[in-house]
Amino acid sequence: MINTNRGLGKYILFTILTCGIYSYWFIYKLAQDINVLCSEDGKNTGGLVKFILLSVITCGIYAWFWYYNIGNRLAENAPRYNLHFSENGTSVLMWMIFGILLCGIGPFVAMHILIKNTNALAFAYNTQKVQQ
Amino acid sequence: MKNIMIKEYVKFGLTMVLLYSFFDVIGIGCPIKFLTGVPCAGCGMTRAWICLLHLDIKGAFYYHPLFFLPIIYFFIFLFKDKVPHKIFNCAIVIGIVLFTTVYIFRILNPGAVVNINIKSGFIYKFYKLL
Numbered sequence: 197m198i199n200t201n202r203g204l205g206k207y208i209l210f211t212i213l214t215c216g217i218y219s220y221w222f223i224y225k226l227a228q229d230i231n232v233l234c235s236e237d238g239k240n241t242g243g244l245v246k247f248i249l250l251s252v253i254t255c256g257i258y259a260w261f262w263y264y265n266i267g268n269r270l271a272e273n274a275p276r277y278n279l280h281f282s283e284n285g286t287s288v289l290m291w292m293i294f295g296i297l298l299c300g301i302g303p304f305v306a307m308h309i310l311i312k313n314t315n316a317l318a319f320a321y322n323t324q325k326v327q328q
Numbered sequence: 329m330k331n332i333m334i335k336e337y338v339k340f341g342l343t344m345v346l347l348y349s350f351f352d353v354i355g356i357g358c359p360i361k362f363l364t365g366v367p368c369a370g371c372g373m374t375r376a377w378i379c380l381l382h383l384d385i386k387g388a389f390y391y392h393p394l395f396f397l398p399i400i401y402f403f404i405f406l407f408k409d410k411v412p413h414k415i416f417n418c419a420i421v422i423g424i425v426l427f428t429t430v431y432i433f434r435i436l437n438p439g440a441v442v443n444i445n446i447k448s449g450f451i452y453k454f455y456k457l458l
Binding site: 203204205208282290294296297298299300301304305308312 | 336339340342343344346347348358359360368369370371373408409420424427428431
């Protein structure tokens with residue numbers, strides 16, 4: 197069973213309480229779950245080590261690329277579960293880049309999109325597994 | 329499905345209200361200004377809406393010339409499924425261009441509403457501390 201109870205509030209709260217460490221745990225689990233949910237597309241989402249190393253080397257640009265890819269991957273795989281997401285990687289990236297200029301709210305919106313879409317896919321995946 | 333979507337929006341809205349209230353209480357306010365000392369593209373928006381609530385439209389324009397846009401975009405996002413895809417994308421691009429243009433103009437012409445003070449930013453203070 198894949199976690200369907202991810203939430204933005206929990207993510208923010210635990211990230212503040214753990215001085216940012218929880219956000220890395222979150223990314224680790226998110227990458228892992230997305231690789232299971234979208235395994236049929238033959239692609240692979242980079243894990244935490246790759247995320248941290250390449251983000252440091254590229255001054256954070258790889259993190260944007262990672263989020264963009266995840267947004268796209270979720271949108272591309274939604275039809276497999278009879279779902280449709282209106283947001284894709286571009287929406288996530290736009291919120292990350294331009295949304296940050298609006299009192300820093302953009303990255304939260306982007307994370308909300310990713311969490312919402314991952315939860316929806318996970319719910320559909322779990323339902324399929326139970327029916328099988 | 330629509331109900332789930334509205335529930336998600338409400339949850340997100342409440343989370344943001346709580347988070348930014350928390351920022352306000354602990355003295356951070358706008359996280360971008362707090363970190364960098366440079367105001368963000370949304371700075372002045374709250375004061376503009378307070379002016380609007382007092383029916384002072386001139387004051388609202390003074391604090392943020394695009395004060396009316398968030399409400400328009402709120403409805404665009406709420407009825408996203410009913411808005412044609414091309415029009416939705418155009419609206420997003422127009423919003424980004426308008427906010428960026430106004431932001432650059434205000435940064436280049438600092439005044440009482442928007443003033444740059446990098447030395448008051450957390451990053452600068454932290455750097456000096458090191």
